[in-house]
Amino acid sequence: MIRAAVLEDAAVIARIHVASWRETYRTIMPDPYLDQLSAENRESGWRKSLAEGPVFVALDQTNEIVGFANGGPSRENDATEGELYALYLLKSHQGQGTGKRLFDHVLEDLRRKDFQSCIVSVLADNPSRFFYERFGGRLVSGQPIERGGKQLIACTYRIVLVPSFNA
Numbered sequence: 001m002i003r004a005a006v007l008e009d010a011a012v013i014a015r016i017h018v019a020s021w022r023e024t025y026r027t028i029m030p031d032p033y034l035d036q037l038s039a040e041n042r043e044s045g046w047r048k049s050l051a052e053g054p055v056f057v058a059l060d061q062t063n064e065i066v067g068f069a070n071g072g073p074s075r076e077n078d079a080t081e082g083e084l085y086a087l088y089l090l091k092s093h094q095g096q097g098t099g100k101r102l103f104d105h106v107l108e109d110l111r112r113k114d115f116q117s118c119i120v121s122v123l124a125d126n127p128s129r130f131f132y133e134r135f136g137g138r139l140v141s142g143q144p145i146e147r148g149g150k151q152l153i154a155c156t157y158r159i160v161l162v163p164s165f166n167a
Protein backbone atom coordinates (compact mmCIF):
# COMPACT_ATOMS: atom_id res chain seq x y z
CA MET A 1 0.00 0.00 0.00
CA ILE A 2 1.12 3.56 -0.69
CA ARG A 3 0.15 6.47 1.58
CA ALA A 4 1.22 10.08 2.08
CA ALA A 5 3.78 10.30 4.87
CA VAL A 6 3.25 12.41 7.99
CA LEU A 7 5.79 14.30 10.09
CA GLU A 8 6.00 11.40 12.57
CA ASP A 9 7.39 9.18 9.76
CA ALA A 10 10.59 11.27 9.47
CA ALA A 11 12.76 8.99 11.65
CA VAL A 12 11.71 5.80 9.85
CA ILE A 13 12.13 7.37 6.40
CA ALA A 14 15.64 8.50 7.40
CA ARG A 15 16.45 4.95 8.54
CA ILE A 16 15.14 3.39 5.30
CA HIS A 17 17.02 6.06 3.32
CA VAL A 18 20.37 5.11 4.86
CA ALA A 19 19.67 1.36 4.60
CA SER A 20 18.68 1.67 0.94
CA TRP A 21 21.71 3.84 0.12
CA ARG A 22 23.97 1.17 1.62
CA GLU A 23 22.26 -1.56 -0.41
CA THR A 24 22.17 0.45 -3.64
CA TYR A 25 25.60 2.08 -3.60
CA ARG A 26 27.80 -0.54 -1.85
CA THR A 27 29.73 -1.30 -5.03
CA ILE A 28 29.51 2.26 -6.38
CA MET A 29 30.53 4.60 -3.52
CA PRO A 30 33.47 4.06 -1.12
CA ASP A 31 32.67 1.99 1.99
CA PRO A 32 33.80 4.67 4.50
CA TYR A 33 31.40 7.18 2.91
CA LEU A 34 28.44 4.78 3.18
CA ASP A 35 29.41 3.63 6.66
CA GLN A 36 29.43 7.16 8.08
CA LEU A 37 25.89 7.93 6.87
CA SER A 38 23.61 8.45 9.83
CA ALA A 39 19.82 8.21 10.01
CA GLU A 40 19.86 10.63 12.96
CA ASN A 41 21.58 13.27 10.83
CA ARG A 42 19.13 12.78 7.98
CA GLU A 43 16.00 13.01 10.10
CA SER A 44 15.90 16.81 10.23
CA GLY A 45 16.20 16.96 6.43
CA TRP A 46 13.20 14.66 6.14
CA ARG A 47 11.20 16.76 8.61
CA LYS A 48 11.82 19.74 6.33
CA SER A 49 10.85 17.77 3.19
CA LEU A 50 7.68 16.52 4.87
CA ALA A 51 6.71 20.08 5.80
CA GLU A 52 7.32 21.30 2.21
CA GLY A 53 5.50 18.78 0.09
CA PRO A 54 4.15 15.28 -0.17
CA VAL A 55 6.38 12.32 0.53
CA PHE A 56 4.86 8.95 -0.38
CA VAL A 57 5.71 5.83 1.56
CA ALA A 58 5.23 2.17 0.62
CA LEU A 59 4.05 -0.15 3.40
CA ASP A 60 4.46 -3.91 3.65
CA GLN A 61 1.76 -6.27 4.87
CA THR A 62 2.54 -5.42 8.50
CA ASN A 63 2.26 -1.67 7.75
CA GLU A 64 6.01 -1.12 8.09
CA ILE A 65 7.57 1.48 5.77
CA VAL A 66 9.77 -0.25 3.18
CA GLY A 67 10.30 2.58 0.66
CA PHE A 68 9.56 6.19 -0.15
CA ALA A 69 9.51 8.77 -2.94
CA ASN A 70 9.11 12.51 -3.22
CA GLY A 71 9.28 15.27 -5.78
CA GLY A 72 8.59 18.94 -6.35
CA PRO A 73 9.80 21.88 -8.43
CA SER A 74 13.05 21.28 -10.28
CA ARG A 75 16.07 22.48 -8.32
CA GLU A 76 17.81 23.32 -11.62
CA ASN A 77 15.43 24.44 -14.34
CA ASP A 78 12.48 26.69 -15.09
CA ALA A 79 9.18 26.74 -13.25
CA THR A 80 7.42 24.36 -15.64
CA GLU A 81 9.75 21.50 -14.77
CA GLY A 82 9.32 19.20 -11.81
CA GLU A 83 11.84 16.83 -10.27
CA LEU A 84 11.78 13.42 -8.68
CA TYR A 85 14.01 14.05 -5.66
CA ALA A 86 14.18 10.50 -4.32
CA LEU A 87 12.81 7.00 -4.95
CA TYR A 88 14.13 4.22 -2.73
CA LEU A 89 12.82 0.81 -1.87
CA LEU A 90 14.49 -1.81 0.32
CA LYS A 91 15.93 -4.62 -1.83
CA SER A 92 13.74 -7.19 -0.11
CA HIS A 93 10.66 -5.40 -1.50
CA GLN A 94 11.83 -4.66 -5.04
CA GLY A 95 10.48 -6.36 -8.14
CA GLN A 96 6.83 -6.42 -7.03
CA GLY A 97 5.51 -3.29 -8.74
CA THR A 98 5.94 -1.10 -5.66
CA GLY A 99 8.63 1.19 -7.11
CA LYS A 100 6.40 1.91 -10.10
CA ARG A 101 3.47 2.72 -7.80
CA LEU A 102 5.60 5.16 -5.76
CA PHE A 103 6.88 6.73 -8.99
CA ASP A 104 3.30 7.12 -10.31
CA HIS A 105 2.21 8.90 -7.12
CA VAL A 106 4.98 11.48 -7.51
CA LEU A 107 4.31 11.99 -11.24
CA GLU A 108 0.57 12.37 -10.62
CA ASP A 109 1.24 14.99 -7.93
CA LEU A 110 3.53 16.92 -10.33
CA ARG A 111 0.93 16.70 -13.13
CA ARG A 112 -1.74 18.03 -10.79
CA LYS A 113 0.56 20.99 -10.10
CA ASP A 114 0.83 21.65 -13.87
CA PHE A 115 4.46 20.65 -14.30
CA GLN A 116 5.01 19.59 -17.91
CA SER A 117 8.06 17.45 -17.36
CA CYS A 118 10.03 15.81 -14.59
CA ILE A 119 13.78 15.39 -14.31
CA VAL A 120 15.61 12.90 -12.15
CA SER A 121 19.30 12.65 -11.37
CA VAL A 122 20.70 9.13 -11.15
CA LEU A 123 24.25 7.80 -11.08
CA ALA A 124 25.48 6.33 -14.36
CA ASP A 125 26.67 3.27 -12.41
CA ASN A 126 23.23 2.67 -10.89
CA PRO A 127 21.25 0.06 -12.88
CA SER A 128 18.06 1.71 -11.60
CA ARG A 129 18.56 4.34 -14.29
CA PHE A 130 17.12 1.83 -16.75
CA PHE A 131 13.91 1.90 -14.70
CA TYR A 132 13.47 5.55 -15.78
CA GLU A 133 14.24 4.62 -19.39
CA ARG A 134 11.60 1.88 -19.14
CA PHE A 135 9.03 4.60 -18.33
CA GLY A 136 9.95 7.12 -21.02
CA GLY A 137 12.91 8.89 -19.43
CA ARG A 138 15.30 10.41 -21.97
CA LEU A 139 18.92 10.97 -21.03
CA VAL A 140 19.60 14.70 -21.30
CA SER A 141 22.98 15.24 -19.63
CA GLY A 142 25.71 13.86 -17.44
CA GLN A 143 27.76 15.76 -14.87
CA PRO A 144 30.74 14.69 -12.78
CA ILE A 145 30.08 14.54 -9.03
CA GLU A 146 32.22 13.38 -6.13
CA ARG A 147 31.13 11.09 -3.29
CA GLY A 148 33.55 10.13 -0.55
CA GLY A 149 36.54 11.08 -2.71
CA LYS A 150 35.39 9.05 -5.72
CA GLN A 151 34.51 10.68 -9.04
CA LEU A 152 31.13 9.56 -10.40
CA ILE A 153 28.83 10.63 -13.21
CA ALA A 154 25.30 11.80 -12.42
CA CYS A 155 22.92 11.39 -15.36
CA THR A 156 19.86 13.58 -15.73
CA TYR A 157 16.79 12.00 -17.28
CA ARG A 158 13.70 13.91 -18.40
CA ILE A 159 10.21 12.43 -18.46
CA VAL A 160 7.48 14.32 -20.33
CA LEU A 161 4.30 14.52 -18.27
CA VAL A 162 1.22 13.96 -20.37
CA PRO A 163 -1.81 15.54 -18.67
CA SER A 164 -4.12 12.87 -17.23
CA PHE A 165 -7.74 12.98 -18.38
CA ASN A 166 -9.19 12.93 -14.87
CA ALA A 167 -6.99 15.83 -13.65
Ligand SMILES: CC(C)(COP(=O)(O)OP(=O)(O)OC[C@H]1O[C@@H](n2cnc3c(N)ncnc32)[C@H](O)[C@@H]1OP(=O)(O)O)[C@@H](O)C(=O)NCCC(=O)NCCS
Pocket: 020, 024, 087, 088, 089, 090, 093, 094, 095, 096, 097, 098, 099, 100, 101, 120, 121, 122, 123, 126, 127, 128, 129, 130, 131, 134
Ligand atom coordinates in the same frame (compact mmCIF):
# COMPACT_ATOMS: atom_id res chain seq x y z
C1 LIG B 1 14.26 1.66 -9.03
C2 LIG B 1 13.29 0.98 -8.08
C3 LIG B 1 12.52 2.03 -7.28
C4 LIG B 1 12.31 0.14 -8.90
O1 LIG B 1 11.35 -0.42 -8.02
P1 LIG B 1 10.82 -1.92 -8.14
O2 LIG B 1 9.70 -2.08 -7.19
O3 LIG B 1 11.96 -2.85 -8.03
O4 LIG B 1 10.29 -1.95 -9.65
P2 LIG B 1 8.85 -2.46 -10.12
O5 LIG B 1 8.65 -3.85 -9.61
O6 LIG B 1 7.82 -1.44 -9.78
O7 LIG B 1 9.07 -2.50 -11.70
C5 LIG B 1 8.15 -1.95 -12.62
C6 LIG B 1 8.69 -2.24 -14.01
O8 LIG B 1 9.98 -1.66 -14.16
C7 LIG B 1 10.93 -2.64 -14.51
N1 LIG B 1 12.18 -2.36 -13.80
C8 LIG B 1 12.40 -2.34 -12.47
N2 LIG B 1 13.68 -2.04 -12.20
C9 LIG B 1 14.28 -1.89 -13.41
C10 LIG B 1 15.60 -1.58 -13.80
N3 LIG B 1 16.57 -1.36 -12.90
N4 LIG B 1 15.85 -1.49 -15.12
C11 LIG B 1 14.89 -1.71 -16.06
N5 LIG B 1 13.61 -2.00 -15.73
C12 LIG B 1 13.32 -2.09 -14.43
C13 LIG B 1 10.33 -3.96 -14.05
O9 LIG B 1 10.84 -5.04 -14.79
C14 LIG B 1 8.86 -3.73 -14.31
O10 LIG B 1 8.61 -3.91 -15.68
P3 LIG B 1 7.21 -4.49 -16.25
O11 LIG B 1 6.21 -3.38 -16.02
O12 LIG B 1 7.49 -4.73 -17.67
O13 LIG B 1 6.91 -5.71 -15.44
C15 LIG B 1 14.03 0.02 -7.10
O14 LIG B 1 14.75 -0.94 -7.84
C16 LIG B 1 14.97 0.68 -6.14
O15 LIG B 1 14.56 1.17 -5.08
N6 LIG B 1 16.28 0.68 -6.46
C17 LIG B 1 17.30 1.14 -5.53
C18 LIG B 1 17.22 2.60 -5.23
C19 LIG B 1 17.55 3.45 -6.40
O16 LIG B 1 18.53 3.24 -7.09
N7 LIG B 1 16.72 4.47 -6.62
C20 LIG B 1 16.91 5.42 -7.69
C21 LIG B 1 17.83 6.47 -7.24
S1 LIG B 1 17.80 7.81 -8.37
